[in-house]
Amino acid sequence: MITLETIAATGVFQVAWLMIALPALVAGLLLVSGKFFDRGGHWLAVAASSASFVLAFWMFIEMLGADPEHRAVSLPLFDWIQTGSWTVSAGLQIDQLSILFAMLITGVGSLIHLYSVGYMAHDDRRRRFFAYLNLFVAAMLLLVLANDYLVLFVGWEGVGLASYLLIGFWQHKPSAAAAAKKAFVMNRVGDLGLSMAVMSMLALIGSSSFEAVNAAASKLSPGWATAIGLFLLLGAVGKSAQVPLQGWLLDAMEGPTPVSALIHAATMVTAGVYLVVRSHEIFQMSEVASTAVVIVGAVTLLFGAWIGTSKDDIKKVLAGSTMSQIGYMMLAAGIGPAGYAFAIFHLLTHGFFKANMFLGAGSVMHAMNDDVDMRHYGALAKVMRVTFLTFAMGYLAIIGFPFFAGYFSKDHIIEAAFGHSAWAGVAALLGAGITAFYMTRLMLMTFFGEKRWREGVHPHESPKTMTIPLIILGFFSIIGGALMNFWIQEWLEPATGGHPHELTLVPTLVGWLTMAVVAAGVAISWFVFGAKPVPDAAPASGNFFTVMGRNDLFGDTVNDVLVVQPTMLAARGVVVADHKVLDGGFGGLATAFAGISTQVRKLQNGQVRTYALTMAIGVVAVGVVMILSQLG
Amino acid sequence: MNIATPTFEWLQLAPVLTVLLVACFGVVVEAVAPRAYRFVLQVSLVVLGLLAALGLLAVNYANESVGILAEGAVALDRPTYLIWGALLVFGLLSILLFAERKLDNGVSAFAASAASIPGSVSETDSSAARHEHTEVFPLALFSLSGMMVFASATDLITAFVALEVMSLPLYLLSGMARRRRLLSQEAALKYFLLGSMSSAFFLFGMALIYGYAGSFDYKAIDAAVFTPTYGHGLLLTGAALMAVGLLFKIGAVPFHNWVPDVYVGAPTPVTGFMAITTKLAAVGATARFFFVALGADRWSWQPLLAAVALVTMIVGVVLALTQTDIKRLLAYSSVSHAGFILVAVVGATVATTSNYTSSVASIIFYLLAYGFATVAAFAVVTMVRDAAGEANDITSWAGLGQKNPVIAAAFAIVMLSFAGIPLTGGFIGKWEVFTAAWQGGYSWLVVAGVIASLIAAYVYLKVIVSMFFAAPAEGVSVGKAGLVTLVPVGVGAIASIYLGIFPGPVMDVVTAASIFLR
Numbered sequence A: 001m002i003t004l005e006t007i008a009a010t011g012v013f014q015v016a017w018l019m020i021a022l023p024a025l026v027a028g029l030l031l032v033s034g035k036f037f038d039r040g041g042h043w044l045a046v047a048a049s050s051a052s053f054v055l056a057f058w059m060f061i062e063m064l065g066a067d068p069e070h071r072a073v074s075l076p077l078f079d080w081i082q083t084g085s086w087t088v089s090a091g092l093q094i095d096q097l098s099i100l101f102a103m104l105i106t107g108v109g110s111l112i113h114l115y116s117v118g119y120m121a122h123d124d125r126r127r128r129f130f131a132y133l134n135l136f137v138a139a140m141l142l143l144v145l146a147n148d149y150l151v152l153f154v155g156w157e158g159v160g161l162a163s164y165l166l167i168g169f170w171q172h173k174p175s176a177a178a179a180a181k182k183a184f185v186m187n188r189v190g191d192l193g194l195s196m197a198v199m200s201m202l203a204l205i206g207s208s209s210f211e212a213v214n215a216a217a218s219k220l221s222p223g224w225a226t227a228i229g230l231f232l233l234l235g236a237v238g239k240s241a242q243v244p245l246q247g248w249l250l251d252a253m254e255g256p257t258p259v260s261a262l263i264h265a266a267t268m269v270t271a272g273v274y275l276v277v278r279s280h281e282i283f284q285m286s287e288v289a290s291t292a293v294v295i296v297g298a299v300t301l302l303f304g305a306w307i308g309t310s311k312d313d314i315k316k317v318l319a320g321s322t323m324s325q326i327g328y329m330m331l332a333a334g335i336g337p338a339g340y341a342f343a344i345f346h347l348l349t350h351g352f353f354k355a356n357m358f359l360g361a362g363s364v365m366h367a368m369n370d371d372v373d374m375r376h377y378g379a380l381a382k383v384m385r386v387t388f389l390t391f392a393m394g395y396l397a398i399i400g401f402p403f404f405a406g407y408f409s410k411d412h413i414i415e416a417a418f419g420h421s422a423w424a425g426v427a428a429l430l431g432a433g434i435t436a437f438y439m440t441r442l443m444l445m446t447f448f449g450e451k452r453w454r455e456g457v458h459p460h461e462s463p464k465t466m467t468i469p470l471i472i473l474g475f476f477s478i479i480g481g482a483l484m485n486f487w488i489q490e491w492l493e494p495a496t497g498g499h500p501h502e503l504t505l506v507p508t509l510v511g512w513l514t515m516a517v518v519a520a521g522v523a524i525s526w527f528v529f530g531a532k533p534v535p536d537a538a539p540a541s542g543n544f545f546t547v548m549g550r551n552d553l554f555g556d557t558v559n560d561v562l563v564v565q566p567t568m569l570a571a572r573g574v575v576v577a578d579h580k581v582l583d584g585g586f587g588g589l590a591t592a593f594a595g596i597s598t599q600v601r602k603l604q605n606g607q608v609r610t611y612a613l614t615m616a617i618g619v620v621a622v623g624v625v626m627i628l629s630q631l632g
Numbered sequence B: 001m002n003i004a005t006p007t008f009e010w011l012q013l014a015p016v017l018t019v020l021l022v023a024c025f026g027v028v029v030e031a032v033a034p035r036a037y038r039f040v041l042q043v044s045l046v047v048l049g050l051l052a053a054l055g056l057l058a059v060n061y062a063n064e065s066v067g068i069l070a071e072g073a074v075a076l077d078r079p080t081y082l083i084w085g086a087l088l089v090f091g092l093l094s095i096l097l098f099a100e101r102k103l104d105n106g107v108s109a110f111a112a113s114a115a116s117i118p119g120s121v122s123e124t125d126s127s128a129a130r131h132e133h134t135e136v137f138p139l140a141l142f143s144l145s146g147m148m149v150f151a152s153a154t155d156l157i158t159a160f161v162a163l164e165v166m167s168l169p170l171y172l173l174s175g176m177a178r179r180r181r182l183l184s185q186e187a188a189l190k191y192f193l194l195g196s197m198s199s200a201f202f203l204f205g206m207a208l209i210y211g212y213a214g215s216f217d218y219k220a221i222d223a224a225v226f227t228p229t230y231g232h233g234l235l236l237t238g239a240a241l242m243a244v245g246l247l248f249k250i251g252a253v254p255f256h257n258w259v260p261d262v263y264v265g266a267p268t269p270v271t272g273f274m275a276i277t278t279k280l281a282a283v284g285a286t287a288r289f290f291f292v293a294l295g296a297d298r299w300s301w302q303p304l305l306a307a308v309a310l311v312t313m314i315v316g317v318v319l320a321l322t323q324t325d326i327k328r329l330l331a332y333s334s335v336s337h338a339g340f341i342l343v344a345v346v347g348a349t350v351a352t353t354s355n356y357t358s359s360v361a362s363i364i365f366y367l368l369a370y371g372f373a374t375v376a377a378f379a380v381v382t383m384v385r386d387a388a389g390e391a392n393d394i395t396s397w398a399g400l401g402q403k404n405p406v407i408a409a410a411f412a413i414v415m416l417s418f419a420g421i422p423l424t425g426g427f428i429g430k431w432e433v434f435t436a437a438w439q440g441g442y443s444w445l446v447v448a449g450v451i452a453s454l455i456a457a458y459v460y461l462k463v464i465v466s467m468f469f470a471a472p473a474e475g476v477s478v479g480k481a482g483l484v485t486l487v488p489v490g491v492g493a494i495a496s497i498y499l500g501i502f503p504g505p506v507m508d509v510v511t512a513a514s515i516f517l518r
Helices: A011-015 A017-032 A041-065 A096-119 A126-145 A149-167 A174-204 A210-217 A222-239 A247-254 A257-266 A268-278 A280-284 A287-309 A314-335 A337-367 A385-399 A405-420 A422-447 A464-485 A488-496 A509-530 A544-550 A552-601 A608-631 B010-032 B035-062 B078-098 B121-128 B136-152 B156-174 B181-213 B218-226 B232-250 B258-265 B268-293 B295-321 B326-347 B359-383 B405-419 B425-439 B443-469 B483-501 B503-512
Strands: A073-083 A086-094 B067-069 B074-076 B384-386
Touching: A011 A041, A011 A073, A017 A041, A017 A126, A041 A096, A041 A126, A086 A096, A086 A126, A086 A149, A096 A126, A096 A257, A096 A268, A096 A337, A096 A464, A096 A488, A126 A149, A126 A257, A126 A268, A149 A174, A149 A222, A149 A247, A149 A257, A149 A268, A174 A222, A174 A247, A210 A280, A222 A268, A222 A280, A222 A287, A247 A257, A247 A314, A257 A268, A257 A314, A257 A337, A268 A280, A268 A314, A268 A337, A280 A287, A280 A314, A280 A337, A287 A314, A287 A422, A314 A337, A314 A405, A314 A422, A337 A385, A337 A405, A337 A464, A337 A488, A385 A405, A385 A422, A385 A464, A385 A509, A405 A422, A405 A464, A405 A509, A422 A509, A552 B295, A608 B181, A608 B232, A608 B295, B010 B035, B010 B067, B010 B074, B010 B078, B010 B136, B035 B078, B035 B136, B074 B078, B074 B136, B078 B136, B078 B268, B078 B359, B078 B483, B078 B503, B136 B156, B136 B268, B156 B181, B156 B232, B156 B268, B181 B218, B181 B232, B181 B258, B218 B268, B218 B295, B232 B268, B232 B295, B232 B326, B258 B268, B258 B326, B268 B295, B268 B326, B268 B359, B295 B326, B295 B443, B326 B359, B326 B425, B326 B443, B359 B384, B359 B405, B359 B425, B359 B483, B359 B503, B405 B425, B405 B443, B405 B483, B425 B443, B425 B483, B425 B503, B483 B503
Parallel strands: none
Antiparallel strands: A073 A086, B067 B074
16 A cells, blocks of 8 residues: 655645636636626636646646655645534645646646637627636536545535536526436435545544545445445446436536536546545455446446447437446446556546547537537538548547557556456457447448538538637547556556556557457448448337437436436325424424413413512422432 | 731722723713713713723733632632623623614613603603613613622622622613603513512522521632531522522523513613623523532532423423514523523533533533624614514514515524524534533433424524515514614624634633633
């Protein structure tokens, strides 16, 4: 076990809080400023997010320059809660893990801010939109930079709130409002898990700071380690849309596309992975909890991929794909020290290529008058060169084409999965094949084949503010993997305790196998969707896999039957009980007391002689009690 | 024959002496200053005098000067510092209410000429001349000085004199309401008669205890408990009779009958003043008498106080249920709070450990929370008015939230604090007194206390519901008050929340004052 040693903050690290404060301040300013910032407010938001990125990058450079033992920095801010025997102090922990997250959030976040300037140009609530985006960035940074689970929880709730506001941003659409509510409710279930975990820590360890919890983790009883691990997992499952709390992510695509890219692909949904990796000391203490993480990851990666194969809505395909890829990260995080670095590695590369593809999808929708049905696309490769090329980079990255970003990170996970157990390995390998299948389908239906455009649609390339972020993200989709491949394990070692593995560029047996499976997936997809014209409407299908996939594997139905209906039933029961039993009971009780009260009041008749008599009786009573207590 | 010069610690007693001196000076002002200037002069005297006393208290506190002063008559220890400080702060806040003149056409809440017969020509004349009784300010200060000594007395004679000094001005003040004068005068007379009766019991108890111990000094009584000279019965009877006198001032059942009538009859600012300060002083004196003088014999008096606490809590909340007058409701509420405080006195937990506060500390915290809520509550009561003056009927408070949301919210906050809802000072206070009693082995009393506070919540929530969810009552409005009223409202409401959310700093100070000096 390696315990992370932190040093006191100096230099730029002393102002690390500005990273959070700047976007938070701008968010507040934009929300309260009224019309004043309607015209230029969005640039202020872009500036705040970029400034945070500059700060994060600066700190990263400083950390690179320091020797590995002195990279992690802690910055105490103030004593937050001080009561009885425990104190919660709010502070920041900038270590190898959190700085990577900070850069991803602010970097990708800034690009998405920039993209949104173009995307939301015609929305009359643009100022509010950017305020929410900045609020999200601030909350997410607080989440990853906190040094205490309770402070993390504040950020955790903050991103939940921002996500709710952004999914439901187009609140005039009932579907968006419903999706926002769904996301919020399902996230609450996860939040319950996290809050139970924090409460358990406070009760057992007396502190919720990472330092204290990590130090005390090995002394926890196995039962409690498992319980806390499972509570944390429940929190992670809710936030990261993993089975069984996956249902909200697909609906969340009702939000504006930049939101889908920022929150529901690159950043917020990875918070669960962050939580698991951050709590590695606890998961290492419990075989049950870490196996549960692996199972959740494996199931979700297949589940999401399955959904991805049968959707016609381009954003929903990408949403299914996101679930699936986060499943990979969870799987890696559950494997243990061997997997932590790979989980984070894949998280970062995924952040690049998924944000790239989401923004690409947004660009396509922009061109197609906000139509999301891929059956109405086709042959867009020629009219939207930049979008097509950048999207293709993302595509090659996600299927794991050699030397693209996803190739490195995903292959490592598949190998580690085989190292864990055969079934996990097979699940990961199968997932890679399905990923290749549905992503190829998406490419073929969108960019190739015949034009199936609706009338009055004249696709055109998007404006510069939208394509420049695409180009940057496309570039990182290519080199992101190679850039970090030989470096990230050693970098993360002090923070996650994983031991570096020897890596070579020559694929191993598993690597070759993966490539074969991926090639098979691409080939099958081409035979099914590329070789013959795509039907204009989704063909009726009795195929079990298709029906299941189109209906999100009946996740909503399952939720409905297992949770919603019993809850509604219980709620109705409670209402009835409230009216009949409680109201009746308490009403009766109140009436009874009121009756007593009215009787006793008669003694208060305003006559001094009665009062004096009462006092005299009281004196006698006092004497009697005194004597009785002497006897007793 | 040698006669030793009595020592008198002028500096340490300076806070009390300042209040007394300023009160005397106020009498001089009444005598020599022209009528037109008296009001301003008196108010400034009160404010400056009380601030000066607070300053002197703070200086002594910083010097950590503690000890038994004035030839064993007064104990200056940490609880005394806190009680004196609280008396001065709450005294200042509630005497500020005396100075409100904006609410009632430019005159104060006191009768133009208290000596005139209600309805007589002389009353009409003095009202028309817009006369005011500015004597109320020195009277309140005299009372306050008595309270300060009462709470810190370690000698029965001193305690008795202080008791009278504190009570006599209050009897007078109660009878000076400008409106509904007959009610006010009746209340004053009742208060005086019953108060005299209770003083008689107190005095009788003193005599018996002197007979037992041969001394008025608490320390000597304590020593006599260890090495008894006479029969135990003398001590018990004496303690019981003194308890009657003390419990009367606290307003505990069955010695509470005066509370509702006097609270309703007295001018509302006076009600606010005595609701807080009398209770503070009387509880301080009670705790000191029982803990210091009779601490070694606690097995004798604990059951008595436990029974009184139980009855007081229950009668207080049950009677509050059916009240239709807001001042009467607050009166019964004050009775029930006396019960909750007695719960901690019964516990008599002496040691402060890291987990538990002592009885004394918890009592002081409870009184702070209660005091802030009370001062704001009575200040709001003075503001809600109709054509005939204060609208005290609860039905006329309906819909207050729509008429003045800020004042209604402040009142709701202090109601929640009275009810002991979490995140208010009242909750922490109840928590502390209950843990103190639990530590002292009175768990059954704690259970009863929790049940009583549940019933009490219904009382207060009913008022809140009526203020915010009922149709506004006709003809009632929230008067435009001056700062002298708004400051107590604001301070009370904010402090109620502050004590509930950040009890830490205050709790630290209070727990440092966990035992009485012997």
